[in-house]
Amino acid sequence: MGESGTITQSITKEILIQSGAKSPETYFGASRNENFGNGEPGKAGKMSFEKPLTLEQDKFYLIGDWQITNEWAESVKASEIAFKFYAQNVYLVAGSARANTVKIYIDNVFQNEIKIGAYQLYPIYVGDKPGEHELRLEISEPGLRAYTFTFG
Numbered sequence: 001m002g003e004s005g006t007i008t009q010s011i012t013k014e015i016l017i018q019s020g021a022k023s024p025e026t027y028f029g030a031s032r033n034e035n036f037g038n039g040e041p042g043k044a045g046k047m048s049f050e051k052p053l054t055l056e057q058d059k060f061y062l063i064g065d066w067q068i069t070n071e072w073a074e075s076v077k078a079s080e081i082a083f084k085f086y087a088q089n090v091y092l093v094a095g096s097a098r099a100n101t102v103k104i105y106i107d108n109v110f111q112n113e114i115k116i117g118a119y120q121l122y123p124i125y126v127g128d129k130p131g132e133h134e135l136r137l138e139i140s141e142p143g144l145r146a147y148t149f150t151f152g
Contacts, residue, residue, distance in 0.1 A: 020130030021087035021151040023058050028073035028146045037061045044068050046076065055084040055134055060149065072145040075100075081137040087151035088130040092137075095119030096144045103138040116144060124149075 026035045030044040037059030038049050049062045064079030083090075099117040103110065106125055116122060125135065 021089070022130070023085040023087050023149075023151045025151070026058070026060055026083070026149040028060065028062075028068070028148065029071040030068050031070040033060075033068075033073075035059050039068070044070060051080070051082065055082055057084050057086070057132070059084070072147045074146075075139045075142050075144045077142045079139050081135075081139070081146060083135045083149060084132070085135060085149075085151060086130065086132045088127045089123065089152040090125040090135060091150045091152070092116075092122045092124050093120070093147040093150070094122060094145060095147075096141070098141070098143065100144045101140040102144070103140075105136040105138070106133050108134070108136070119145070121150075 024035070027033050030042050033039075034041045035058055037056055038052055038061045039047060046065070046067045048065050051063045052061060055061060061082040062073060062079065063082060065076035066079060067074045067076055094116050095118055096116050099115045102114050102116055104112045104114065104124055111125065114122060124137070125133075127133075
């Protein structure tokens with residue numbers, strides 16, 4: 001990530017990609033969010049989103065109130081992110097001005113809770129083998145900036 005908060009290169013170049021990951025690197029910012037499942041790709045601004053009944057493969061879904069900029073999506077209050085992926089491992093580039101607790105669910109089963117503070121790459125899920133799963137992140141506080149999902 002560059003000094004201005006923009007992503008300056010493909011994150012997957014920094015991660016050892018294991019064979020079997022089929023989901024693409026996915027960006028939250030309006031300038032590259034073509035995989036936005038419940039919003040309008042390319043549109044920035046403050047918006048509210050509802051959870052869909054079903055998730056489409058390789059699309060991300062914001063749930064709750066979000067501020068979308070060209071480079072990231074920022075939670076305005078407690079909110080969620082959902083994503084249906086095919087991979088063994090999931091990583092999130094994110095950060096928050098103050099530590100933000102995120103609960104991680106895979107296929108509606110609680111997996112872990114992490115603190116996101118520093119703007120960096122966070123391992124979200126490490127599986128035994130590649131497979132199709134539904135990821136849900138419950139974000140406890142406003143201010144979490146999500147930049148990208150990447151997969152291994």
